[in-house]
Amino acid sequence: MLFRSNSYSTRITDTALGTIRSLESVVQGFEERAGKLDSDIKDSQKRATELEAKVGSPFEKEERYHKLVNRQSEIEEKLDLTKNQAPNQLEAAENAESNTISEQPETIEQQTVKPKRGIKV
Numbered sequence: 466m467l468f469r470s471n472s473y474s475t476r477i478t479d480t481a482l483g484t485i486r487s488l489e490s491v492v493q494g495f496e497e498r499a500g501k502l503d504s505d506i507k508d509s510q511k512r513a514t515e516l517e518a519k520v521g522s523p524f525e526k527e528e529r530y531h532k533l534v535n536r537q538s539e540i541e542e543k544l545d546l547t548k549n550q551a552p553n554q555l556e557a558a559e560n561a562e563s564n565t566i567s568e569q570p571e572t573i574e575q576q577t578v579k580p581k582r583g584i585k586v
Contacts (some may be wrong), residue, residue, distance in 0.1 A: 475487040524530070
């Protein structure tokens, strides 16, 4: 077993050749993993440079966003909703719901199950 920040195990066989092949397999796994990590690093660096170019650039749909925010304000004004009224209306609806639920009588039916008797062959 190899130890460092990670641990790796290999098979110890009856023959030296089998043990050597097992060790070679573990080492080959290191090389494959190192190659994958290298390609992941290159991809991450490429994405970082692409994203750095976008930092500070204007939001593509900013104009549409502002139009929709203004439209929302108009709708709220027409409905006469303010930030304080909307949560209060929701709370009132929830309280009315909980009152109607608590007024209903609770009935619990118990079912008795008789064990089946039989002969297994």
